[in-house]
Amino acid sequence: MKDKAEVWQGTLALMVLKTIETIGPIHGYAIARRIEQTSGDRLILNYGTLYPALLKLELEGSIVSEWGVSENNRKAKFYKLTRAGRKQLAGATRNWEETTSILARFLAPDQGPA
Amino acid sequence: MRAVRLLLARLAGVRPNGNRVRELDDELESHLQFHIDDNIRAGMTPQQARREAVLKLGGIEPVKEAYRDAGSVPFMEHLLQDIKFSVRQLRKNSGFTTTAILMLALGMCASVAIFAFVDGALIKPLPYKDPARLVGVFESVQMFPQSNLSWDDYKDWKRLNTVFSSLEVYNRNGYALTTPTGVEPVGGVRVSDGFFRTLGVHPIRGRDFYEGEDSASAVRTVMLSYGAWQKRFGGSDSAIGQAVVLDGHPYVIIGVLPREFHFSPAGQREFWMPLHPESECDLRRSCHSLFGVGRLKDGVTVGAALANLTSIAQQLEKQYPGSNTGQGAAVAPLTEVIVGNIRPILLLLLFGSALLLLIAAVNVAGLLLVRSETRKREIAVRTALGASVGRIFSQFVTEGLVLVVAGSAIGITGAAWAIQLLTKLIPADMLANMPLLQDLELMNVRVLGFAGVIAVSALVLFALTPAIRLSSPDVRGGLAEGSRGSAGTVWNRLGGKLVVLELAVAVVLLVGAGLLGKSVYQLLHVELGFQPERLLTIGLAAPKPSYGKDALQIALGRQIIHKFEAMPGVTGAGIASNGVPLDGNGNTTWFRVLGRPWHGEHNETPERDVSANYFTVLGARLMRGRFFDESEDATKPKVAIINRAFARKHFPDEDPIGKQISGLSTPPVPIEIVGLIEDLREGELDAAIPPVLYMPFNQNPDRYFSLVVRTSQAGSQMLPSLAAAIREINSEIVTNAGTGMEDKISDSPSAYMHRSAAWLVGAFAALALLLGVIGLYGVVAYSVSQRTREIGVRMALGAQAGGVYRMILGEAGRLAATGIGVGLVCSVAAASLMSSLLFGVRSWDVPTLAGVAVLLGLAAMLASFIPARRAASVNPVEALRAE
Numbered sequence: 002m003k004d005k006a007e008v009w010q011g012t013l014a015l016m017v018l019k020t021i022e023t024i025g026p027i028h029g030y031a032i033a034r035r036i037e038q039t040s041g042d043r044l045i046l047n048y049g050t051l052y053p054a055l056l057k058l059e060l061e062g063s064i065v066s067e068w069g070v071s072e073n074n075r076k077a078k079f080y081k082l083t084r085a086g087r088k089q090l091a092g093a094t095r096n097w098e099e100t101t102s103i104l105a106r107f108l109a110p111d112q113g114p115a
Numbered sequence: 116m117r118a119v120r121l122l123l124a125r126l127a128g129v130r131p132n133g134n135r136v137r138e139l140d141d142e143l144e145s146h147l148q149f150h151i152d153d154n155i156r157a158g159m160t161p162q163q164a165r166r167e168a169v170l171k172l173g174g175i176e177p178v179k180e181a182y183r184d185a186g187s188v189p190f191m192e193h194l195l196q197d198i199k200f201s202v203r204q205l206r207k208n209s210g211f212t213t214t215a216i217l218m219l220a221l222g223m224c225a226s227v228a229i230f231a232f233v234d235g236a237l238i239k240p241l242p243y244k245d246p247a248r249l250v251g252v253f254e255s256v257q258m259f260p261q262s263n264l265s266w267d268d269y270k271d272w273k274r275l276n277t278v279f280s281s282l283e284v285y286n287r288n289g290y291a292l293t294t295p296t297g298v299e300p301v302g303g304v305r306v307s308d309g310f311f312r313t314l315g316v317h318p319i320r321g322r323d324f325y326e327g328e329d330s331a332s333a334v335r336t337v338m339l340s341y342g343a344w345q346k347r348f349g350g351s352d353s354a355i356g357q358a359v360v361l362d363g364h365p366y367v368i369i370g371v372l373p374r375e376f377h378f379s380p381a382g383q384r385e386f387w388m389p390l391h392p393e394s395e396c397d398l399r400r401s402c403h404s405l406f407g408v409g410r411l412k413d414g415v416t417v418g419a420a421l422a423n424l425t426s427i428a429q430q431l432e433k434q435y436p437g438s439n440t441g442q443g444a445a446v447a448p449l450t451e452v453i454v455g456n457i458r459p460i461l462l463l464l465l466f467g468s469a470l471l472l473l474i475a476a477v478n479v480a481g482l483l484l485v486r487s488e489t490r491k492r493e494i495a496v497r498t499a500l501g502a503s504v505g506r507i508f509s510q511f512v513t514e515g516l517v518l519v520v521a522g523s524a525i526g527i528t529g530a531a532w533a534i535q536l537l538t539k540l541i542p543a544d545m546l547a548n549m550p551l552l553q554d555l556e557l558m559n560v561r562v563l564g565f566a567g568v569i570a571v572s573a574l575v576l577f578a579l580t581p582a583i584r585l586s587s588p589d590v591r592g593g594l595a596e597g598s599r600g601s602a603g604t605v606w607n608r609l610g611g612k613l614v615v616l617e618l619a620v621a622v623v624l625l626v627g628a629g630l631l632g633k634s635v636y637q638l639l640h641v642e643l644g645f646q647p648e649r650l651l652t653i654g655l656a657a658p659k660p661s662y663g664k665d666a667l668q669i670a671l672g673r674q675i676i677h678k679f680e681a682m683p684g685v686t687g688a689g690i691a692s693n694g695v696p697l698d699g700n701g702n703t704t705w706f707r708v709l710g711r712p713w714h715g716e717h718n719e720t721p722e723r724d725v726s727a728n729y730f731t732v733l734g735a736r737l738m739r740g741r742f743f744d745e746s747e748d749a750t751k752p753k754v755a756i757i758n759r760a761f762a763r764k765h766f767p768d769e770d771p772i773g774k775q776i777s778g779l780s781t782p783p784v785p786i787e788i789v790g791l792i793e794d795l796r797e798g799e800l801d802a803a804i805p806p807v808l809y810m811p812f813n814q815n816p817d818r819y820f821s822l823v824v825r826t827s828q829a830g831s832q833m834l835p836s837l838a839a840a841i842r843e844i845n846s847e848i849v850t851n852a853g854t855g856m857e858d859k860i861s862d863s864p865s866a867y868m869h870r871s872a873a874w875l876v877g878a879f880a881a882l883a884l885l886l887g888v889i890g891l892y893g894v895v896a897y898s899v900s901q902r903t904r905e906i907g908v909r910m911a912l913g914a915q916a917g918g919v920y921r922m923i924l925g926e927a928g929r930l931a932a933t934g935i936g937v938g939l940v941c942s943v944a945a946a947s948l949m950s951s952l953l954f955g956v957r958s959w960d961v962p963t964l965a966g967v968a969v970l971l972g973l974a975a976m977l978a979s980f981i982p983a984r985r986a987a988s989v990n991p992v993e994a995l996r997a998e
Contacts, residue, residue: 029142030149048146049173052139053181073152077145078138 013046013054015097018090021064021082028069028077029055055080063089139182143175193506197513205517211486215479216522218886222475223526223569225879226468228533230565233461235555236454242375243449244315245410250417251380251452252282252407252424255443258703258719258805263403266392268431268442269307272407275427278420280412283310284405285381286390289656291849293360300656300849302384303337303361305391311338313410314378320344321355321370329389336389337366341374343385361386363660377550379453380406401438401705408449421446437779441717454551456864460872463949467627467879470620474886476573477620479518480580481613481890485897487581508582515577523570530566545867610894614887615934618975621880621887622938622967623945628880629963630946630956631873637955638869639861644795645696646734647860649829652695653837653853654821661845668816669748671844672726675822678840684826684833689729690812692820693722696733697859699798704808708765709775709785717779720761721797722808724815730756730792732825740772740790748813756790761806776808786810799865801954823856831855865954872952884974887934892978895927899982906986907994916987923986927979935968935975942967 020035021027027035032055033048058064063086069079082090147168154164172178205212240246253261254268264272264284273282285306291298308329317323318338328336337359339348348354358365366388377383396402411420424444432439447455487494494507534555538546546553556562662668672690679688693702704722707713727745730737738759747754755776762771771791777783794804812820826833834853841850860866899906906919946958956963 028145028149030146034153047173048150048171049178049181052142052146052178053184056182071149075145075148075152076141077149078142 013050014058015090015093017051017054017058018063018082018086018093021080022087022090026067026069026079026081028071028079030077032080058086061089062086136179136183139179143172143178146172193509194513197510198517200510201514201517204514208486211482212518214889215482215518216525218475218478219518219522219573220525220529221882221886222468222472223523223566224529224533225882226465226472226569227527227530227562227566228537229461229464229468229875231530231534231555231562232537232552233465234559234561234565236457236461236549236551237450238561239551239559241450241453241551242377246449248411248413249314249449250409250411250420251447251449252409253445253447254403254428255445256441256717256719261445261447264405264407265400265403265438266390266397266405267400268403268428268439269405269407271431272424272427272444275430276420276423278412278415278423279409281309281313282407282409283307283313284390284407285310285378286405287381287384289849290361290386291363291656291658291847292386293363298658298847298849300851301361301386302382303386303388304378304381304384305388308389310387310408311372313408316373316376318370319373320352321368323370324389329391331391331393333389333391335364335366335391336369337361338370338372338387339368340372340383340385340387341376342383344371347385359386361388363658375554377553379548379550380408383547383550399438400435409446417446417448436715440715441719457549457868459949459951460868463627463872463952464875466945467624467876470624471879471883471886472569474617474620474883474890476576477613477617478886478890478893479573480576481610481893483515483577483580484610484613485893488897490581508578511582512574512578515574518577519570519574522573523566527566540871542862542867545862545864610897611930614890614894614930615937617887617890618931618934618971619938619941621883622935622971623942624876624880624883625967625971626939626942626946626963627949628873628877629967630949630953630958630960631869631876633956633960633963634952634954635866635869635873638800638866641796641800641955642794643696643860644735644793647856649826650733650856651824651826651831651834651837651853652821652856652859653824653834653841653850655819655841655848655850657818657845658847659818661847662818665749665816668818669813672812672816672820674844675841676726676728678844679822679824679837682833682836682840684828685824686827687728687732687825689732689823690726690820691729691823692724692812692815692817694797695821695823696795696797696856697799697863698821705779706776706786706808707779707783709777709783715779718765720806720808722810722815723797724810724812724817724820726812729812729823730809732823733795735795736793738791738793739770740788742790743811745813747811751814753784753786753814754789754811755786756792756809757788758792758804758807758809759794760804761808762791764806800860800863801865801869831858869952869954884971887971888974888978891927891930891975892981894930895923895979896982896985898926899923899986902986903989903994906989907991910989911991911995919987919989920983923983924976924979927975927983931972931975931979935971938971939964939968 016036016039017032020032020039024031024035029051030048033046033051037044037046055064055066059066059080062083064080065083066078066080068076071077147165150168150171151161151164154167155161159167169175241249243249251261252264252272254264256262266284269282269284273279276282283306285304288303288305290301290303292301306324306329308324308326311317311323319341321338324336324338327333339354344350344354347359348357354368354371357368359368360366366386372387390397390405392398396404409420411417421444424446428439428442428444432442497507498504538552538555541549541552657668657671662671676688676690679685702722703719705717705719707718725743727743727747730742740756743754743756757765757771765771766774771788774788775785776788777785792809795807797804797807822837824833824837831854834855837853838850841848854862861870906914910919942964943959946953950958
């Protein structure tokens with residue numbers, strides 16, 4: 002278990018948004034499972050932190066929620082992306098790529114202009 | 116943008132949303148179900164499945180908490196909780212809450228209302244351009260440090276001074292306005308042409324006076340006050356260019372003054388016209404009838420202006436010794452001229468209301484102390500359960516805040532109402548002369564700021580009192596401590612000090628009220644030198660065309676007296692020109708005593724010209740010599756009567772009867788002193804009586820004079836028929852409304868000022884007494900309730916009821932005696948500060964001090980008797996069982 006990573010601060014929202022974008026309307030438990038699966042079970046997610054994050058995104062207007070019924074006939078709250086959420090996701094994705102590419106240059110051994 | 120939306124949504128979320136919480140429950144439940152399904156599919160037992168799911172979620176309650184915090188602002192939510200808790204606590208204890216809020220509101224109401232007056236009169240800048248540079252300019256003589264200017268002196272001062280950017284004069288005047296229904300007396304002000312420019316006031320219609328418009332040769336023009344424009348022309352623009360006839364001369368209306376314009380030294384007057392120097396007085400350098408107002412150049416101080424004018428005055432003294440000997444100069448800030456006389460009273464009232472506020476605040480603080488005492492256990496429990504010091508302190512702050520907000524709201528509302536009431540209580544004609552007090556604003560920055568400072572100070576006091584008390588170490592033991600016997604003593608010591616403070620302040624206010632009340636009594640019972648009962652007075656102005664000659668004026672006087680004396684209900688009538696008693700000093704004259712060396716100096720003394728029977732009608736007392744005779748007119752030798760002050764000043768060791776004085780003419784015209792009367796109260800009730808020279812009206816007649824009429828019935832209902840009788844003689848004579856002499860005394864500015872100050876301070880003192888006594892009662896009653904067991908033990912051991920009484924009353928008596936003692940010392944100090952407002956009573960007036968001490972002592976005994984009786988009737992068995 003030791004090599005499993007905790008979710009970094011601030012990245013949870015991005016993962017949630019991306020998950021919702023990919024799957025479409027989806028409920029909280031499914032989002033949690035999907036994030037774990039996508040990470041190849043390398044991330045451990047405290048499910049309890051998911052709901053405050055969802056509420057925050059909803060208050061920001063990035064997602065909206067609606068009660069519905071799941072494929073196995075259980076009542077659940079489904080989240081989907083708003084247009085603002087899509088924009089936010091695009092922006093955040095760009096930022097993230099920028100950040101990682103910069104970090105990659107820093108961390109890559111001896112490839113920068115000498 | 117997103118941050119703003121989030122904040123708004125969160126703030127909305129501060130109000131806990133039951134819906135959202137319920138939804139979260141549902142959502143978590145559905146989440147668990149999904150997880151349990153998965154777990155069971157993976158082969159767990161249902162119990163294992165549920166346990167694992169909840170564990171993975173991190174517990175349901177923490178999630179909810181995090182969820183709530185994400186959806187709102189935690190600090191705000193705590194505050195709301197605190198407020199809700201405070202309101203609940205305060206409501207549970209409604210007696211305490213009501214008392215505390217009302218006390219605070221009372222103190223707030225009194226001080227804010229008085230402050231609004233202080234603000235209106237003393238703080239708010241005068242409504243002129245750069246008012247700090249405006250000064251009142253006067254000549255100065257020995258008798259009147261601030262006296263009028265003559266037109267010639269004014270012109271020289273204006274020409275020669277180097278300190279004013281402009282120097283103007285004004286002069287109040289009465290006019291007879293011709294209206295379709297006859298003549299009507301109206302008020303006017305003659306001003307030099309730059310008067311309004313100097314004040315920085317611009318007409319709202321028409322134009323200002325142009326330069327040179329105040330010369331005698333210019334066309335007569337007039338500016339209307341806003342009130343006159345509305346009243347006489349319905350606010351019509353066509354008023355400009357029309358003419359009004361004043362004293363028989365047409366004046367062209369050229370402008371209208373703004374509605375908010377006022378200039379209280381000249382009063383609220385309808386007509387403002389350029390000063391055409393044409394009367395005998397205007398053209399004589401020695402006739403002083405004008406007041407000056409100047410605008411200082413930048414950087415020039417009042418002192419520098421005075422020095423400059425003084426040197427000019429000295430120059431004029433040398434140049435015109437006949438008219439200007441002894442004529443100096445005086446300069447004072449215009450604010451001083453306008454509000455100088457009411458400043459001490461307003462400051463006194465502000466001080467009084469501040470003391471009342473102090474008592475109220477101390478009382479509330481005392482109540483909070485008692486409450487914190489009873490809440491020690493609650494606080495101890497909360498601390499034990501993990502409440503942080505900060506959180507408990509914030510609870511006190513919140514409770515204080517709730518009290519202060521409620522108290523301030525009531526207090527400020529009350530203040531708005533009190534301002535209205537107090538303004539209404541000022542007589543209309545007096546208020547007309549105090550325009551600064553007419554439009555008091557409650558809602559201006561200064562007044563609200565003042566209220567805010569009070570509120571914040573009260574909040575600090577109310578929050579700190581219980582906090583300091585409860586942070587002391589013995590509270591920490593509060594949970595363990597079973598008995599309350601010992602803890603009360605700490606509070607008793609502090610509470611006792613507060614009560615001493617309250618009682619001392621109450622003493623100061625009571626003594627102040629007592630001294631002011633006594634001053635009013637002394638003022639209204641001051642020796643007048645005449646009988647004011649059933650005495651009426653009415654003034655008139657006879658038109659110049661019909662009554663220009665001396666003989667005609669004398670004839671008019673005789674005619675009116677005959678007519679009056681023939682009226683049923685009139686027992687006597689007399690004439691005085693230059694004013695009747697209480698009118699003030701009026702005109703003065705210069706004289707010399709014949710037979711003594713004279714070097715051109717000006718002995719100045721007020722002069723009254725009176726008919727033969729004037730003194731008899733007044734009921735004045737003749738000390739020596741005789742009164743005038745009706746036959747003494749210009750054909751007979753000149754005679755005079757002097758008052759006692761005159762004799763004391765000018766004939767200290769001689770018999771004045773038979774002595775001769777003279778005006779300053781060459782050769783001298785002798786005037787023989789034929790009578791000496793007891794001083795008549797010629798000026799304000801509280802002013803010293805100056806030396807006065809009385810001369811026969813028939814030797815110095817005038818078109819303007821007053822009548823004094825003694826009636827057989829009390830009341831002033833004869834005044835209209837007196838006015839009508841005068842108009843029957845000639846319909847062009849204008850009269851004033853007249854007044855009863857007793858009303859004149861009680862409505863005189865000094866009586867009014869003293870009386871209103873006494874009433875207001877008296878009201879503050881009564882409230883202070885009440886609050887102080889309530890405070891004492893609170894302390895004693897609380898002390899008794901804390902000591903029930905101790906008293907029970909004492910009684911079980913054989914103490915008698917009398918002993919218990921003695922113990923409780925003794926304790927209260929010590930507090931009361933200390934408070935009264937400290938208060939008496941402070942009040943002598945305070946009273947000496949207000950000695951300028953006292954009349955006929957010293958600041959250490961023993962009967963007042965003793966009376967206050969006895970009153971407060973009795974009230975204190977009464978307040979402590981009730982709890983003492985409760986203590987004495989304690990049943991020892993029950994008291995011991997109670998704990």
